[in-house]
Amino acid sequence: MDHLLQLDNISCCYDDHTVVENFSLKITKGDICCLLGPSGCGKTTVLRAIAGFQPLAQGSISLADEIISTRKHMLPPEKRKIGMVFQDYALFPHLSVCDNITFGLQHYSTQDKERICREMLALVKLEGLGDRFPHELSGGQQQRIALARALAPQPQLLLMDEPFSSLDVDLRRSLAVEVREILKSLNITAIMVTHDQEEAFAFADKIGVVYQGNIQQWAAPFDLYHEPSTRFVADFVGQGVFLPGHAVDTNTVATELGLISGNRCYDWLPDAPVEVLLRPDDVIHSEDSIKKGEVVNKVFAGTSTLYTLKLPTGSLVASAFPSHHDYQIGDQVGIDIEADHLIAFKVDER
Numbered sequence: 001m002d003h004l005l006q007l008d009n010i011s012c013c014y015d016d017h018t019v020v021e022n023f024s025l026k027i028t029k030g031d032i033c034c035l036l037g038p039s040g041c042g043k044t045t046v047l048r049a050i051a052g053f054q055p056l057a058q059g060s061i062s063l064a065d066e067i068i069s070t071r072k073h074m075l076p077p078e079k080r081k082i083g084m085v086f087q088d089y090a091l092f093p094h095l096s097v098c099d100n101i102t103f104g105l106q107h108y109s110t111q112d113k114e115r116i117c118r119e120m121l122a123l124v125k126l127e128g129l130g131d132r133f134p135h136e137l138s139g140g141q142q143q144r145i146a147l148a149r150a151l152a153p154q155p156q157l158l159l160m161d162e163p164f165s166s167l168d169v170d171l172r173r174s175l176a177v178e179v180r181e182i183l184k185s186l187n188i189t190a191i192m193v194t195h196d197q198e199e200a201f202a203f204a205d206k207i208g209v210v211y212q213g214n215i216q217q218w219a220a221p222f223d224l225y226h227e228p229s230t231r232f233v234a235d236f237v238g239q240g241v242f243l244p245g246h247a248v249d250t251n252t253v254a255t256e257l258g259l260i261s262g263n264r265c266y267d268w269l270p271d272a273p274v275e276v277l278l279r280p281d282d283v284i285h286s287e288d289s290i291k292k293g294e295v296v297n298k299v300f301a302g303t304s305t306l307y308t309l310k311l312p313t314g315s316l317v318a319s320a321f322p323s324h325h326d327y328q329i330g331d332q333v334g335i336d337i338e339a340d341h342l343i344a345f346k347v348d349e350r
């Protein structure tokens with residue numbers, strides 16, 4: 001398969017401090033990807049390395065079969081045909097919307113600039129606002145203009161660093177979906193950096209979960225959620241708790257909620273101590289079940305209510321029940337486990 005972008009074992013340092021180490025990824029043309037991870041894990045550093053602002057201590061980056069960064073060579077950012085969108089929009093305050101959008105088109109004719117500006121404004125659904133100045137636009141509108149400016153020179157790759165994080169939550173989600181549609185309509189390859197997993201889920205075909213300067217897992221959102229390959233990914237992505245148990249055989253674990261069997265095999269030995277990941281949708285309401293949990297917390301979320309339930313040993317599990325079941329703190333609630341994707345880790349597997 002042809003890859004548009006390839007990072008081979010890159011490392012990046014600030015002074016003597018290595019913040020990204022042996023980091024590799026491959027991105028196919030047209031894919032929309034996300035680097036997701038906690039603050040300080042190195043996401044922005046990787047993005048800056050791809051853009052050409054961050055030198056490499058090791059490894060190489062190639063774009064469309066051209067090596068653009070190694071330890072010894074860095075193609076200047078302006079020659080990489082990479083567009084960037086930043087968290088703070090970074091529009092030029094003294095330029096109109098049209099002049100912002102056409103800023104990267106210095107060598108184009110006036111006629112072409114006007115045409116591209118019209119097309120870009122239509123693309124981001126802001127027709128008619130070309131004469132305004134950035135301070136006359138809302139935050140969401142400014143970010144659309146920043147996107148239009150980045151797309152106007154037809155980049156090979158678009159990089160976005162926390163592009164929606166200055167916006168309120170509703171707008172963040174809806175703009176993530178809308179921007180995804182725009183990029184797909186143009187077959188643009190993009191990488192977004194975020195620490196907001198819902199935003200990453202709404203936006204990306206593939207997500208790389210980054211932890212301490214390294215990719216822990218590179219997968220589609222569904223697989224990250226249901227098939228996390230490390231304990232960190234299981235913990236970081238989605239909600240859930242780890243319930244202690246021990247292995248019975250390769251696909252069954254004994255826990256205080258009984259035997260839990262899944263559709264995959266592990267290489268653990270019988271009796272090995274393990275922890276089972278239970279997502280709120282794995283713990284289901286079952287009125288007549290002999291397995292009970294005591295409600296110790298509840299968060300109403302419209303269609304469902306998220307309950308925290310205390311089991312007899314004191315372990316806690318989370319469960320999302322349809323919200324017409326309304327239990328109170330202290331109630332004993334019957335539950336069952338439905339965890340076909342049995343996700344479990346050996347206790348020492350961190």
Ligand SMILES: Nc1ncnc2c1ncn2[C@@H]1O[C@H](COP(=O)(O)OP(=O)(O)OP(=O)(O)O)[C@@H](O)[C@H]1O
Binds near residue numbers: 037038043044195
């Ligand atoms: N210019 C710099 N000089 C020294 N250290 C830096 C510099 N920029 C970043 N770092 C350090 O490098 C590490 C990775 O930073 P980076 O900004 O890449 O992380 P991040 O995952 O993007 O974090 P955030 O989500 O908070 O932006 C952090 O420990 C940070 O303190």
